[in-house]
Amino acid sequence: MNEPLRNYMHVGLIHFMAFPQTMKGDGPILETLKTIVTDDYFDVVAVSWIKDPEVRRQAKAMLDTSHMRVVYGAHPSLLTAGLNPNDLDEEGRKRAVEILKNGIDEAHEIGAESFVFLSGKYSPDKVDEALARLVESTKELCAYAKSKGDMKLALEVFDHEIDKKSLIGPAALAKRYADEVAKEFDNFGLVVDLSHIPIIGETPEQAILPVREHLCAVDLGNAALLDKTSPRYGDHHPWFGYPSGVNDVEQLRDFLKVLLDIGFLNQEAPPMVCFEMKPMEDDDPEVVIANAKRTLNEAWARL
Numbered sequence: 001m002n003e004p005l006r007n008y009m010h011v012g013l014i015h016f017m018a019f020p021q022t023m024k025g026d027g028p029i030l031e032t033l034k035t036i037v038t039d040d041y042f043d044v045v046a047v048s049w050i051k052d053p054e055v056r057r058q059a060k061a062m063l064d065t066s067h068m069r070v071v072y073g074a075h076p077s078l079l080t081a082g083l084n085p086n087d088l089d090e091e092g093r094k095r096a097v098e099i100l101k102n103g104i105d106e107a108h109e110i111g112a113e114s115f116v117f118l119s120g121k122y123s124p125d126k127v128d129e130a131l132a133r134l135v136e137s138t139k140e141l142c143a144y145a146k147s148k149g150d151m152k153l154a155l156e157v158f159d160h161e162i163d164k165k166s167l168i169g170p171a172a173l174a175k176r177y178a179d180e181v182a183k184e185f186d187n188f189g190l191v192v193d194l195s196h197i198p199i200i201g202e203t204p205e206q207a208i209l210p211v212r213e214h215l216c217a218v219d220l221g222n223a224a225l226l227d228k229t230s231p232r233y234g235d236h237h238p239w240f241g242y243p244s245g246v247n248d249v250e251q252l253r254d255f256l257k258v259l260l261d262i263g264f265l266n267q268e269a270p271p272m273v274c275f276e277m278k279p280m281e282d283d284d285p286e287v288v289i290a291n292a293k294r295t296l297n298e299a300w301a302r303l
Contacts, residue, residue: 001303008265010069011296012274014219016076017237018285020278024078025051030058035286037066040294042234044272046071046116049106060110064192069272072107073080074100074117075156085141086134086167096120097137101144107151114152114217114272115145116191119167120159130167135180142185154216155189157207159199161227163235170200171210178214189216193276194255195223195237198246204258212262220255220296221276222247237278239288239293252299258303 005011016023019032031147036045045068050056063070076087090217107115119134129209134210138155145151158166168174181188190211196215197207208215224232227244241248259265265273275292279285 003294003302004214005300006043007267007270007271008260009270010043011041012046012071012272013042013289013292014046014073014274016046016048016073017276017278018289023048023117024080025049025076029055029162030060030062030134032285033062033163034061037062037068039289042068044071044274046073046274047110047112048073048075049077049103050110056106056110058259062111065166069144070110070112071272072103072112072115074115077103078117078188085117085137086120086130087111088126088129088133093133097140100141102138104141104145104148104151108148112151114154116154116156116217117141118156118158118164119169119245122165122169123168124160127167127173129176131173134167134177138177138181138188139184142188143182146185148185150187152187152189152216153185154191156193156219157200157211158193158196159235162199167190171202171207175210175214178211182214188214190214191217191219193219193221194247194252195219195221195276196235198225199223199235199256208258208264215264216245217272217274218255218259218264219274219276220292232280236275238280239283239291240275249295249298249302252295253302254263256299256303 013036020026022029030207085096127293142153145153158164221237222240222245224238224244225246226229230244232238277288277292
């Protein structure tokens, strides 16, 4: 592809994954956020909960000045609390919804245009019941997000069996879920992550084509599946080209090709495409970020 990739997508970085020391809502949030907003490769940044109101105020000021699109990811607060929006226990489901509503409040406060969350645990013998609870929770959250203004609600697709073991899930179930929510709400969509596709056991076509009408953003990352003894086995988002990883330039190129073919990547309204990379052990976060940018540049050049 000879045209600049920025013509077809707004590239972003998930802050709390690139700098995991901020994942609990504290730590060097402002310092690490500045690393992203001063890098003009990125047009989007995904942030998460910020416990300190003053730090949150300063982060908002930085984001307002940066001229970037902002996404809010609710995963850390939901997973830390061990809550489940498809919990069959009604009190548990309500607690999860309340945590997510608090996240929507915070997302609105910092100026995020979309709010991303994930489903709870998958139980193969309780799929229909859990799906009904998830639809109920999602509709309640969509209504709440609408009350805050023009905010998109999005659910990120994870895996059933290896890592997060979330209800949503393979593309067929993701479509069934999204179709149901979309009957009532137009501020809802799905996020598909390149790193989750091999964990689910699907190809890019199998993961994307069934849900193309609901797709509102995508994430780019790697998964280490070739060595079960690796500390990064599963959904730990190592850098592209990691020895036991399954995604590199070729896989990223193939993923982008599907997105181009269906018109998701386009020049009229470039979508948000965010790197989800997690430094571990002795990784330098800035080197991991540079790896991601080079890999995307190379994959785009090969289209």
